[in-house]
Amino acid sequence: PMVEFLNFEVLEDHGWALEDEDLFAKAAxxxxxxxxxxxxxxxxxxxxxxxxxxxxFAWPFACRGGACTNCAVAVVDGEMPSPASHILPPELTEKGIRLSCIAAPVSDDAKIVYNLKHLPEVSELLL
Ligand code: FES
Structure with a gap:
């Protein structure tokens, strides 16, 4: 799979949101x-x-085992199945948030925002 990636901190700097339809076009x-x-x-x-x-690339991580959320990413486009055993609550997986240490895209192309540990809903889970 080919992954197009964007740093979540850039969204904060530019006032962009994960939900923006044209997020990756704006980034480009x-x-x-x-x-x-x-x-x-x-x-x-x-x-x-x-x-x-x-x-x-030096993306954030700590446990490398699905237990800490430091490595969280948001899947904006594409498919990235989540293994059964990990710390993310269903509210976050339903929003497309995944742990990059235990998962990978399965679609030919994917758009991924990394550094999601700075998203408030994720940072409150950080161990
Ligand atoms: Fe801890 Fe991925 S590095 S959940």
Whole structure:
């Protein structure tokens, strides 16, 4: 799968919201740094976090086991199934929030906002 990614902190800086229909189009036009916006390929069998690291990106994590939410991302477009065992409550998985340390996209293309640990609903779960 090819992942297009965007740093959640950029949303805060620009006053954008996860729900914005044209979020990634706005990001593409905003001349963002390559660590904040870009794309990479996820090899089969890699988690999204592993793929980001292989591509030289330092995305947040701590436990690497689905127990802390530091690695949370929002799936804006595409499919990224969530394994059964993890700490996220259903309210957040229903909104497309996933843990990058235990999951990866399965669709050919995906749009992912990383650094979701700064979203208030996620940060209150941080361990
Ligand atoms: Fe802790 Fe992913 S790093 S849940």
């Amino acid at each position: 036009d905003a001349n963002l740094q390559s660590t904040d916006f870009g794309r990479f390929y996820v090899d089969p069998n890699d988690t999204l976090l592993e793929a980001a690291e292989k591509n030289g």
